Amino acid sequence: MSYWTDQPPSASNLRLFQSDGTWLAWEDREEDGKTRRGAKGQVEERLLSALNATNLMALLGSGASFAAKNTGGKQAPGMGDLWDDARQKVGEDDFDNVVAEVWGATDKKDIESLLSLCKMTVELQAARGAAAGQDASDDKQLNLPSFVQKAEQAILDRVDFVSEKTDLISHKEFLRRLARRSAEKARVKLFTTNYDRCIEEAAVARNLALIDGFSHSAVQRFNRDHFQQDIVRRSASSTRADYVDGVFHLYKLHGSMDWRRRKSDGVVIRRLGHDGNHEPVLIYPRSSKYQEAFAPPYLDMFAAWQAALREPDTTLIVSGFGFADDHISAPIWSALESNLSIRLVLCDPCFVPVAELDDTGLIGEAHVIEKTNDKLKDYQARILRLVREGDSRITVLNGRFSDLALALPEIMGETDRQRLEARLERIRGQDHVDG
Numbered sequence: 001m002s003y004w005t006d007q008p009p010s011a012s013n014l015r016l017f018q019s020d021g022t023w024l025a026w027e028d029r030e031e032d033g034k035t036r037r038g039a040k041g042q043v044e045e046r047l048l049s050a051l052n053a054t055n056l057m058a059l060l061g062s063g064a065s066f067a068a069k070n071t072g073g074k075q076a077p078g079m080g081d082l083w084d085d086a087r088q089k090v091g092e093d094d095f096d097n098v099v100a101e102v103w104g105a106t107d108k109k110d111i112e113s114l115l116s117l118c119k120m121t122v123e124l125q126a127a128r129g130a131a132a133g134q135d136a137s138d139d140k141q142l143n144l145p146s147f148v149q150k151a152e153q154a155i156l157d158r159v160d161f162v163s164e165k166t167d168l169i170s171h172k173e174f175l176r177r178l179a180r181r182s183a184e185k186a187r188v189k190l191f192t193t194n195y196d197r198c199i200e201e202a203a204v205a206r207n208l209a210l211i212d213g214f215s216h217s218a219v220q221r222f223n224r225d226h227f228q229q230d231i232v233r234r235s236a237s238s239t240r241a242d243y244v245d246g247v248f249h250l251y252k253l254h255g256s257m258d259w260r261r262r263k264s265d266g267v268v269i270r271r272l273g274h275d276g277n278h279e280p281v282l283i284y285p286r287s288s289k290y291q292e293a294f295a296p297p298y299l300d301m302f303a304a305w306q307a308a309l310r311e312p313d314t315t316l317i318v319s320g321f322g323f324a325d326d327h328i329s330a331p332i333w334s335a336l337e338s339n340l341s342i343r344l345v346l347c348d349p350c351f352v353p354v355a356e357l358d359d360t361g362l363i364g365e366a367h368v369i370e371k372t373n374d375k376l377k378d379y380q381a382r383i384l385r386l387v388r389e390g391d392s393r394i395t396v397l398n399g400r401f402s403d404l405a406l407a408l409p410e411i412m413g414e415t416d417r418q419r420l421e422a423r424l425e426r427i428r429g430q431d432h433v434d435g
Contacts, residue, residue, distance in 0.1 A: 003358045004349055009067070009170060009402035015352060015369065016043055017396035019388055023352050023369040036367055046395045048409045050343050051181065054313040057189040058178070059328070060199070063320025063348065064401040067170035068198050074161035076196065082155050082285070083109035089154035090147055098147050112285035115151060118144050119286055152284050153274075159195040159257050170402035171202035175248070177408040179208055183243035187211070187230070189308050190250045191301075193321065193328065195257045195282055199250060207424075208246040213297065214270050222259070222268040224300040251301045253328065254289070255282040259297075268297050293327050302327070309335035315343045319401040322350065323377040333379055336386065336393070346383060347397040347404040350376065 007013060015023040016039035024039040050056070065076035077085070087095040099106065102117045122144045162168075178188050190199060190210075203210050209231050214220040227249060232241040252259075259281035260271040268281055283292045293302050308314065309331050316332065323329045335342050356369050372384065387394050397404065 003354045004400060009400065009406055011040075011403060011407035013403040014043065014347070014397045014399035014407055015039065017351065017372075017384060017387055017398070019390055021370070021372070021388055023372070023398055025367050025369075029367045031367070038367075043395065043397065043407065044409055046343075047345065047407065048411060050315040050317070050345055050395075051178070051409065051411050053315040053343065055186050055189075055308065055311045056178070056181065056315050056317075057191065057308050058174075058317040058319070059321055059332075060190070060192045060194065060319055060401065061321030062194055063322070064171070064192075065194050065196055065198055065320070067168075067400065067402040067405075068162060068196075069167040070161060070163075070165070071167075074158065076161060076198075077158045079111055079285070080109040082111045082158060083114070085154040085158045086111060086151040089157075090150045094147070098144065102144070111151070111155070115148060115284060115286040118148050118151075122148070152280075152282075155284060156195075156257060156280055156282065162197045162201050164201065166198075166201065168198055168202040168205065170405045171198050172206050174401070174405040174408065175199070175202055175206055175208055175246075177405070177410065178248070179206070179246035180411045183245050183247070188248050189304070190248050191305055191308075192250075192252055193254050193325065194252070195255060197256070197258065203248070206246070208248065209244065210248050210250045212250040212252070213300070220270040222270075222297050224297070227304065249304075251304055253283075253293075253298065253301050253305065255280070255298065257282070289325060289327065306331050309342065310339060312339070312341045314339065314341065315345065317345045317347075317404075319347045319404050322348070323379040329377070329379040333382060336383070336391075340393075343393050343395075344383070345395045345397070346380075347399055347401070348380075349398060349400050351380075351384075351396065351398040 012026045014026050016026075018024055026040050026043070027038045028040070029036045029038065062076070062078070066078075068076055090098070098118065099114065102121050103114060125144075181188065192199060200210060200212075211227060211229060211231070213222050213224055213226050215223065215226060231244045231247050233244050234241050257280070258270055258272050259268055260278035261268050261281050263277055263279060269278075271278060274280075281297070283289050283298060292298065305328070309316065316335070318332070321328070332344070336344065351373055352369055353371060353373050356366070356371050376384070383394060384396060387396055397407075399407075
């Protein structure tokens with residue numbers, strides 16, 4: 001089994017990338033009567049400084065959703081899972097025929113590449129049909145539009161795995177610690193490429209508020225102007241307005257499984273279920289994601305993403321994002337090139353080969369690991385090179401989102417209201433177990 005499968009979440013799982021190209025373990029270690037310092041002190045100091053930045057933003061990718069757990073139910077899917085679900089939805093024989101026709105023989109379960117090839121083939125068929133003066137649908141070819149529709153429906157069904165019973169302890173802990181920032185500072189901006197509702201459900205459990213561009217009316221409609229709003233508490237005996245603690249801005253860069261576009265007027269609303277009057281608002285996994293990102297409401301999300309990266313004294317925390325999407329990765333690199341006051345905290349388990357972590361059978365035996373994965377994405381490799389060149393703005397950690405959530409420092413004491421909410425949540429959790 002993979003090293004990470006049975007490894008409980010802990011800050012001690014994290015390893016810090018150093019300017020000499022090695023990965024330092026978290027805890028101190030006694031060797032030959034001497035204490036070899038670990039990364040704990042350095043990382044805690046950097047994270048504390050990062051969280052106190054004027055502007056704080058986080059980017060969570062699909063790797064963060066793997067921290068969500070359902071007992072005996074659907075889990076957060078990987079690319080292979082989406083491939084298997086689409087194959088089942090379409091029918092194994094029909095699915096395999098399409099793969100053979102548009103891709104050829106392959107043992108890769110890469111649903112993104114498959115849907116990209118299908119889309120290109122559909123466009124090629126249409127162009128050939130137009131040049132020949134005939135409807136491409138009359139041609140005796142595979143019905144790729146129907147195939148794509150069924151595959152995308154399978155993806156939509158699979159990402160709907162979050163419920164009130166889902167264990168979201170890592171998401172809740174991550175939000176709880178970020179919510180400790182002073183309400184006088186700029187609101188934390190949460191960006192995610194995930195369609196699921198992990199962040200939303202975790203916020204509900206922690207009684208935190210999300211400003212996500214939707215109105216607070218009975219039919220919630222998207223309007224980018226809603227991001228300019230805030231939540232305050234006003235007393236009847238005073239004209240003073242206090243900013244409410246624990247308010248976040250949430251930007252779902254690729255859409256959400258509960259967003260629908262009304263076909264009648266094109267308005268995006270929050271709605272579950274499928275019917276002929278609404279269509280899902282998702283950027284499905286395929287190579288055209290960059291072009292689709294320039295259509296509303298995605299355009300509003302990406303405009304906010306790029307603007308936030310240009311703000312002075314900004315910290316960006318990235319976890320679970322594999323840098324496979326250039327339209328998201330390129331602005332990060334551009335910010336590192338031009339924004340001298342930006343700080344980047346990058347956490348992912350992909351940096352250190354798993355064999356280096358447990359090849360001796362002892363968990364984390366090596367205090368310093370010298371080897372780095374040689375199959376990193378281009379932007380990941382560039383960021384590591386910046387660290388090796390001595391760029392102190394960047395902190396790179398090898399570890400999971402669940403480990404990072406526990407490593408974030410408690411930057412200020414809990415308020416009375418936060419302590420009350422913690423007590424109520426424990427009671428609700430116990431009632432759920434008893435019931």
